[in-house]
Amino acid sequence: xxxxxxxxVELARYxxxxxxxxxxxxxxxxxxxxxxxxxxxxxFKAEAPGYVSVQVRRKDLERAREAxxxxxxxxxxxxxxxxxxxxxx
Numbered sequence: 001x002x003x004x005x006x007x008x009v010e011l012a013r014y015x016x017x018x019x020x021x022x023x024x025x026x027x028x029x030x031x032x033x034x035x036x037x038x039x040x041x042x043x044f045k046a047e048a049p050g051y052v053s054v055q056v057r058r059k060d061l062e063r064a065r066e067a068x069x070x071x072x073x074x075x076x077x078x079x080x081x082x083x084x085x086x087x088x089x
Contacts, residue, residue, distance in 0.1 A: 005059035008035055012068065013051045020052035023068065030067045032060050 014020040017039045024034040038052045056064040 003058055005057065007058045008055040009058050009061055011054045011056050011061065011064050013053050015051055017052050020054050023054050023071070026071050027054075027056070027064055027067055030063075032056055032064050032067060034064075 011034075012020075012023060014023070017036075020036045020039070024036055027034050033056065035055045036052055037055065038050050
């Protein structure tokens, strides 16, 4: 049976919902639709901690992987000593 190009597949998992949201927004900026799941359980700190899954359509998976790698490279190159984060409130 052929794989459905519209099927959602997992691109990455994150422990915190905001991490997944940043990735989803960055992919959306690159024209890649995403779905995040697990946000309601990710914050639990019990014996069975949750995670947030970022999913993309199977047809977009390779492009999403490349975009995610590019995003990681961009963030690695930021000199945080040079970033003005403003004054504390």
